[in-house]
Amino acid sequence: MSRIYELRDGDELDLICFEHYGFSRGSVEAVLKANPDKLNLFDDFGRVQTLDKVESILLPDVPEPIRIDTPRRLFN
Known part of the structure; x- marks a missing residue:
């Protein structure tokens, strides 16, 4: 189910995704794709920059x- 997440200063996108979905592989990209108008809220490392007003993002399905x-191998 999609959800709206209210951003706070210092949030990190990969941590938000991991806490919401339980994994970050592919979820970070999906969130960025669902919120193209919000890309300027994040720095190059995915951290939320200082916010002037309340901002939120959509966490899609x-x-x-x-x-x-894969089976474990006992010998090489």
């Missing part, structure tokens, strides 16, 4: 990444 379990 993101499917969980496929996990592939």
Whole structure:
């Protein structure tokens, strides 16, 4: 389910995604794609810059990444 997240100074996008989705691989990109008008709120490291007013972003539905379990090898 999509959700609106209210940003605070010092928030980090990858941490927001990990806390909301439980993973950050692919979710950060999906959030950025869903909020193209909000890219200027983040610095080059994904941290929220100082906010002049209350800002929020949309956290869209993101499917969980496929996990592939490989058998363990006892010997090389």
